[in-house]
Amino acid sequence: MDRNRSMDGASSEWRIVLVGKTTSGISTAGNIILGKAAFECKASPNSITKTCAQESGTVHGKRVIVIDTPGVINNVKCQEYIDCELGLCLFKYAPGPHAFVLVLKLHNETKEDVEAVKKIKDLFGQNFLKYTVVLFTCGDRLDKNETIKEYIENKGQKFLKELVLECGGRVHVIDEDWSEENVSRDKERSNSFQIEQLFASIETIVKNNGGHPFKNKQLQDVSWEIKKEAQQLLLMRQSEIDWKELPEKKLKEEEQQIWKKATEMKGERKSCIVF
Known part of the structure; x- marks a missing residue:
């Protein structure tokens, strides 16, 4: 409430x-x-x-x-x-x-x-x-x-x-x-x-809306799971390469790949159902 x-x-x-x-x-x-x-x-x-x-x-x-x-x-x-x-x-x-x-x-x-x-x-x-x-x-x-x-x-x-x-x-x-x-x-x-x-x-x-705030539990939960997955993938990748030495363009590409992979692992999020 x-x-x-x-x-x-x-x-x-x-x-x-x-x-x-x-x-x-x-x-x-x-x-x-x-x-x-x-x-x-x-x-x-x-x-x-x-x-x-x-x-x-x-x-x-x-x-x-x-x-x-x-x-x-x-x-x-x-x-x-x-x-x-x-x-x-x-x-x-x-x-x-x-x-x-x-x-x-x-x-x-x-x-x-x-x-x-x-x-x-x-x-x-x-x-x-x-x-x-x-x-x-x-x-x-x-x-x-x-x-x-x-x-x-x-x-x-x-x-x-x-x-x-x-x-x-x-x-x-x-x-x-x-x-x-x-x-x-x-x-x-x-x-x-x-x-x-x-x-x-x-x-x-x-x-x-009767004072009730907007809710979308599925979107909220999936977003949290994707972020946790991305953080774990990022830590793994940083242990494999010298992250700080990467050029800006390469760093951006690495981050993009990590977020794409994390999202794919948790499934597509399209028109999330409001509970």
Whole structure:
């Protein structure tokens, strides 16, 4: 039982997991939500976040724990590692998140964007979208007086329209800058206002799910088994070769092979069933 959940199903503290594609602005979104430089983020073509991390704060009167995660379609870590890390966030932050924030960058969506969203949906399973709100970064790219819902309706491709519909119409936008609000900015386009609206959607998610956090026991358990297997394989491999002397490219290849083998040994994880 979630000890933070009251008798009426409300939760005194929300656990919010941020997910998305590498370079979509996941860590930046976390900083904007919390209103502080909680997570490392910088302009880079490579992924900065390699493991799940949490920071907490009080935002618009609500106590929240925000969990930053490495992006899928990762250019630093192999997909098997990323899948495992995402699955383990359910174990690390038990009894589970109250909501997922699916972070996308506001631009013409690519095949990579579609693939990333599909990977995330397949990984977390059938109940994932019931707990999800879509959040776009780079809101400054919207036309003047254009809302994110108008953008989706008028300019979004079928993929985006269907995704937002699957998430119950829960879609929001933030600008790239997480710093203090620009006083000359229109209220409706300010990050403070947008986060307030985001929290209203998360509150709806929490109420719709009776305050119960998201659970996927099979994904959680399999991820833990894969990580243990990978750690054992890594120790064995390190005893065979001088790990520290390996060139970066070779090191990356070795790690990828280890995670692939560990995943194969524990079986494929596709559309894990929620218990």
